[in-house]
Amino acid sequence: MIESGRLRRVLVSAVATTALTAGLVGTAPAAFAIDVQAEQWYLDAMHAEEIWKTTTGEGVTVAVIDTGVNKNTPSLKGKVLKGWDASEAKGDETDDYEGHGTSVAELIVGSGASGGVKGLAPGAKVIPFRVSDTQMQNEQAVNAFDLRESIRAAADSEARIINISMANEFYDSDIREAIQYAQSKGKLIFAGSGNSADKGNKPQYPAAYPEVVAVAATGQNGKVAKYSQYGDYVDIAAPGNSIPSWCDATFKSYCIEEGTSFATALASATAALIWSEHPDWTANQVLRVMFEAAGRGKDWKPGTVSAYLGHGVVRPNATINRGLGNPGDPRISPLTNMPAGPGAAEANASAKPSATASGSGSPGTAPSASASPQAPADGATSAPAVAGSGESTGTSSRTGLVIGGAAVALVVAAGAAFVIARRRRAA
Numbered sequence: 001m002i003e004s005g006r007l008r009r010v011l012v013s014a015v016a017t018t019a020l021t022a023g024l025v026g027t028a029p030a031a032f033a034i035d036v037q038a039e040q041w042y043l044d045a046m047h048a049e050e051i052w053k054t055t056t057g058e059g060v061t062v063a064v065i066d067t068g069v070n071k072n073t074p075s076l077k078g079k080v081l082k083g084w085d086a087s088e089a090k091g092d093e094t095d096d097y098e099g100h101g102t103s104v105a106e107l108i109v110g111s112g113a114s115g116g117v118k119g120l121a122p123g124a125k126v127i128p129f130r131v132s133d134t135q136m137q138n139e140q141a142v143n144a145f146d147l148r149e150s151i152r153a154a155a156d157s158e159a160r161i162i163n164i165s166m167a168n169e170f171y172d173s174d175i176r177e178a179i180q181y182a183q184s185k186g187k188l189i190f191a192g193s194g195n196s197a198d199k200g201n202k203p204q205y206p207a208a209y210p211e212v213v214a215v216a217a218t219g220q221n222g223k224v225a226k227y228s229q230y231g232d233y234v235d236i237a238a239p240g241n242s243i244p245s246w247c248d249a250t251f252k253s254y255c256i257e258e259g260t261s262f263a264t265a266l267a268s269a270t271a272a273l274i275w276s277e278h279p280d281w282t283a284n285q286v287l288r289v290m291f292e293a294a295g296r297g298k299d300w301k302p303g304t305v306s307a308y309l310g311h312g313v314v315r316p317n318a319t320i321n322r323g324l325g326n327p328g329d330p331r332i333s334p335l336t337n338m339p340a341g342p343g344a345a346e347a348n349a350s351a352k353p354s355a356t357a358s359g360s361g362s363p364g365t366a367p368s369a370s371a372s373p374q375a376p377a378d379g380a381t382s383a384p385a386v387a388g389s390g391e392s393t394g395t396s397s398r399t400g401l402v403i404g405g406a407a408v409a410l411v412v413a414a415g416a417a418f419v420i421a422r423r424r425r426a427a
Contacts, residue, residue: 057121066101075116192260194229289325
């Protein structure tokens with residue numbers, strides 16, 4: 001929607017489903033202390049411990065364009081570099097007004113200190129760029145151009161990777177130009193494909209811009225999640241179901257959530273790991289090996305790209321410790337099959353495919369057998385390297401009631417457990 005001349009952006013995330021308590025009427029809700037790291041099923045599925053023996057992402061910085069990043073959570077201390085508040089709202093880029101940006105940052109670089117979320121690339125660093133979401137725009141005056149300005153600022157920063165776990169259904173030429181500028185600076189840009197597959201499945205931006213890596217979400221069986229947007233603009237997939245995330249901006253407890261926000265973070269972390277191991281590669285080469293090493297089911301036809309999982313499910317260990325994936329030409333983008341990066345702007349301007357309302361895929365690739373109309377959760381085969389559940393019971397507002405009780409922080413003997421409520425949230 002467009003309101004008061006301002007583009008309304010919606011966070012790309014949705015929350016999981018299982019209530020921990022029942023019978024809320026007339027009783028105080030119970031709280032449960034759960035080991036947060038035990039909930040990070042995808043780290044085992046990705047063989048994270050094996051990866052970390054080779055690299056933890058050291059030397060790579062990821063720009064997180066989101067609701068801000070709280071640098072004081074135990075898991076992020078010492079990992080958050082100076083960023084910028086593009087929203088011009090109250091506070092600065094370390095004042096996360098929603099908890100979402102901090103959750104994304106922890107999934108990428110979290111140390112796991114004090115039992116918090118451990119990131120897939122714990123040796124990397126993040127630079128926060130705070131932008132407004134719909135709720136903030138409705139509550140106070142903000143910079144109407146914060147997203148495009150933050151993309152340009154991130155492009156001029158030391159970050160090699162730009163993570164945008166936000167989305168809306170509107171094409172914006174100024175944001176597209178900012179994305180192109182970032183690509184011309186050699187950045188690798190990831191964005192969530194969206195969480196409204198069952199609500200019209202309209203292409204989401206910035207994911208649908210040809211220069212952006214659109215990330216779909218999977219669950220523990222490797223199939224695409226029912227909420228995850230699909231179409232010819234989807235490039236790759238990553239785990240997005242049953243992910244620990246801060247419940248809100250109080251940072252007192254974690255919830256178990258789901259969404260392409262989190263899949264995007266894990267895709268960015270995968271790129272950070274690969275780039276750390278191969279610092280001389282270009283963004284094009286990092287992405288190409290991600291595509292070539294991605295997990296695909298046994299029924300996946302060679303040479304095809306899925307409308308649901310793109311090139312497949314991220315498998316960082318396959319590249320880092322098994323050497324899968326050919327980096328190929330450093331100048332050619334595997335997204336557009338055209339020159340991309342420093343020195344390629346003029347060639348791109350004359351040959352770049354245009355983004356349309358139907359989204360943009362990767363030119364030159366054969367259509368996927370799974371692109372035919374069918375239920376999204378059935379549109380992708382299992383990927384053996386990343387387990388994940390394709391089942392989702394739907395979404396509702398992130399600001400809705402926390403099912404199962406109040407977000408009460410429990411003090412436990414080891415200090416390594418948080419209260420985890422399970423709830424739903426919408427894209």
